[in-house]
Amino acid sequence: QVQLVQSGAEVKKPGASVKVSCKASGYTFTSYYMHWVRQAPGQGLEWMGIINPSGGSTSYAQKFQDRVTMTRDTSTSTVYLELSSLRSEDTAVYYCAKGEAAGAYYFDYWGQGTPVTVSS
Amino acid sequence: DTVMTQSPDSLAVSLGERATINCKSSQSVLYSSNNKNYLAWYQQKPGQPPKLLIYWASTRESGVPDRFSGSGSGTDFTLTISSLQAEDVALYYCQHYYSTPPTFGQGTKLEIK
Numbered sequence: 001q002v003q004l005v006q007s008g009a010e011v012k013k014p015g016a017s018v019k020v021s022c023k024a025s026g027y028t029f030t031s032y033y034m035h036w037v038r039q040a041p042g043q044g045l046e047w048m049g050i051i052n053p054s055g056g057s058t059s060y061a062q063k064f065q066d067r068v069t070m071t072r073d074t075s076t077s078t079v080y081l082e083l084s085s086l087r088s089e090d091t092a093v094y095y096c097a098k099g100e101a102a103g104a105y106y107f108d109y110w111g112q113g114t115p116v117t118v119s120s
Numbered sequence: 121d122t123v124m125t126q127s128p129d130s131l132a133v134s135l136g137e138r139a140t141i142n143c144k145s146s147q148s149v150l151y152s153s154n155n156k157n158y159l160a161w162y163q164q165k166p167g168q169p170p171k172l173l174i175y176w177a178s179t180r181e182s183g184v185p186d187r188f189s190g191s192g193s194g195t196d197f198t199l200t201i202s203s204l205q206a207e208d209v210a211l212y213y214c215q216h217y218y219s220t221p222p223t224f225g226q227g228t229k230l231e232i233k
Binding site for chain 1: 158160162169170171172175181213215217220221222223224225226227
């Protein structure tokens with residue numbers, strides 16, 4: 001069965017960077033895009049960007065363009081989200097979410113979420 | 121960016137009754153070349169990630185009970201739960217994927233009356 005298992009909670013100071021991992025199993029890793037979506041406390045869902053695990057190409061939401069990096073390791077079927085220059089507004093739960101087969105940007109499986117707290 | 125607006129923000133329905141959640145997009149999400157509406161619905165329970173319920177506006181995801189249905193086209197969409205069960209208490213989100221970035225509605229909180 002498809003599983004996306006994310007790394008654990010993080011606490012960071014403003015200005016620092018955070019790197020979150022998402023290990024996929026139960027399907028062919030390189031055949032499906034992976035997205036990152038975040039949810040601030042008590043707030044809605046916000047799409048951050050997408051990575052193609054096959055070639056590593058990425059596309060980021062304009063809001064995060066200069067602060068986000070998405071990478072992948074095909075040997076371990078893991079994708080990574082790195083967000084730099086953290087500020088308090090980045091406090092959120094970060095989810096990886098598997099894209100559907102034909103590439104449409106809806107999400108059929110989600111990781112359990114990684115809480116990131118940014119606080120001095 | 122396309123703005124997705126859900127109504128109501130919260131909803132209380134009696135067990136066994138119908139629940140209806142609306143979603144309106146600021147631009148059409150109907151792609152004329154394939155006549156598909158690029159609209160999905162998710163359910164999120166506390167402490168859990170969202171779960172896909174409906175995609176292409178009306179296609180139920182595998183394993184989703186048939187009391188959940190989606191309808192609508194263009195800019196106006198509806199998620200209907202035909203007979204509310206206790207386990208349906210959750211937040212519900214619509215999401216368009218017609219263009220980048222995909223965006224979500226603000227969510228509708230569904231409770232038992």
